[in-house]
Amino acid sequence: CAPSWRTPGCKAIATGGTIRGPAIEAGPFRVGARSATGGTPRVFRWLFQFALVLALSLWTGSIAFFSLVVAPGIFESLAPAQAAGLLSRLSTDYHLAGTLCGAAALAVLVPLFLFDSGSRLLRLFQLLLVALMLAGNLYAGKILEGQSRRHGEEQVAAPTRAERDAAGKGFDRLRRRSETLNLGILGAGVLALGTTAIRKKTPA
Numbered sequence: 001c002a003p004s005w006r007t008p009g010c011k012a013i014a015t016g017g018t019i020r021g022p023a024i025e026a027g028p029f030r031v032g033a034r035s036a037t038g039g040t041p042r043v044f045r046w047l048f049q050f051a052l053v054l055a056l057s058l059w060t061g062s063i064a065f066f067s068l069v070v071a072p073g074i075f076e077s078l079a080p081a082q083a084a085g086l087l088s089r090l091s092t093d094y095h096l097a098g099t100l101c102g103a104a105a106l107a108v109l110v111p112l113f114l115f116d117s118g119s120r121l122l123r124l125f126q127l128l129l130v131a132l133m134l135a136g137n138l139y140a141g142k143i144l145e146g147q148s149r150r151h152g153e154e155q156v157a158a159p160t161r162a163e164r165d166a167a168g169k170g171f172d173r174l175r176r177r178s179e180t181l182n183l184g185i186l187g188a189g190v191l192a193l194g195t196t197a198i199r200k201k202t203p204a
Contacts, residue, residue, distance in 0.1 A: 045116060052108045052126075053196050059101035059133070060189035066094050067182045084171055088149045095141030098185075102134035105192075122198060129192040136185045140178055148174045 070090065075083045109130060113123035148171055158164040 045112075048108050048112050049196065052105055052112070053193070055101045055105040055108065056130075056189055056193045056196070059098055059105070060186060060193060062094065062097055062101075063182055063186045063189065066090075067179065067186065071179075080168060080171075084148070088145070091141070091145050091148075095137055095145065098137040099134070099141065102130060102137060105130045106134065122195060126192055126195055129188050129195075133185045133188045133192070136181050136188075140181050140185075144174055144178050144181070148178065 071087060074087055074090075077083075078086065106127070109123060109127050113120065113127055116123060158167055
């Protein structure tokens, strides 16, 4: 160490202080060489990761239950016109729940992407998956759901059998499209959940 009192290291040694290295990177998820906050960044990262897993689990679970249990049970138990009306009423809350879960997942992923520098590529991939899931959910809730509701109402109010059959075919076509979209969103959700199990290597 050069004998200059303007050198911070020498001043710390002369005064009996402790030399603290500069923080390697700034941000709530990054730890300095000797961070005064201790394990706080790790706690924040754990909380954000937990919130992400919770949002994705609730979302994928609701998709699986609704698509594989609720919807088939409705169409097996009720007449087509009644099933269409009940499914339309349930779908509103179903898509709202998906939108809330997707928004929560995105809100958690953005700070993880910005500050968890050791996992940038992983966070970017998760962001793309969740964004695709949310876009599909919004499309199903805002567009397909409105068209399905209209066909269901036309099926109930149609005065002739031919008109009822035409409305029923339109409803079935939209239902198959919605089911395919739901399965795609479910697959993306399972993949996104799988990526949360990836552990990055931390230096000793």
